[in-house]
Amino acid sequence: AEYAEGGHYRGWHTDAEEPEEDPEDARCLTVVVLLSDRSAYGGGHFEARLGGRGGKPAKIPIEGGDAIVFLSKHLWHRVSKVSGSAHRVPLLASPCYWPPC
Template sequence: MSAENECPEPKRPRRDVALMFDGQILHMPSALSARDLASLENYLESDMVQSSLQEAVLHDSAAAQYKSRRCDSAWLHLCHMPAARKLKHAIKRAQDEWEVLPRTKRGVLRCHYEDVQYTEYRGDRLAHFKQWHIDADDDGGDEEDKREITVVALLTEPGTDFEGGDFECMVPAYPDGIHHTLAWHKGDIIAFLAKRLWHRVLPTTAGIRKTLVLWAKPPFK
């Protein structure tokens, strides 16, 4: 089919940023533009990124909250990524909401961004992270326990590019909270408090669920 006869994908109208599930998730619809997504797809499909993907199986972990996970992931430098500015903006938007990271006297955010985790949840492997977990622990001593804000960008469309793979959270906390399933779309970004939100990813049953995850923590002393 020639380019002039191709029908462009309809643009979803931008919706307002919203706090969801008792204020535990900040939902930023259409935060990534079609151009952002195309640039990210080219970058993530490059030999450099694809060759760095490794199986992330944590069912043998000693940590109780990480007893069950299966996906492929790669750690990527934020400064090299397309749409890095949009991911940082999502962190700043979350900081405006929750104020968990330090600021300068002039109000400028001070934080350290971890490398970005790119994840592929493949339907042919029933990939998942179905154990309820939080991303950091107030009482933990690991470097990851310094995380304050988690940002997740969805790069593929539920029901079109993949089946299953629902993002679920439990509010106000595990194990007695209420289950919620997030309804989101390709290009959406969510943010939540790394030490607070209990969440999981159910098995992907077809296609590939692709996400970017970025964490922010206080700056190194």
């Protein structure tokens, strides 16, 4: 995914939903790796609701080269608005073969 200036995914969401109505809802794990140096842009913070959909929002610190791994159906998250240069984040979501997903 590429987040450019003014581009962002501001709405709270999970990366897969119950019931599994779309093929992408079979995702179990999401891996996000930040490729860009944080000094190259502003904003673009990974934020998560700790404790579920109604949980308290928290900014998760991540620097270039860091990765975040989470259960696709359970972590409500978003990315804050980006300013400055675009930053790139490879996204990987695995099919669900693990019962707790």
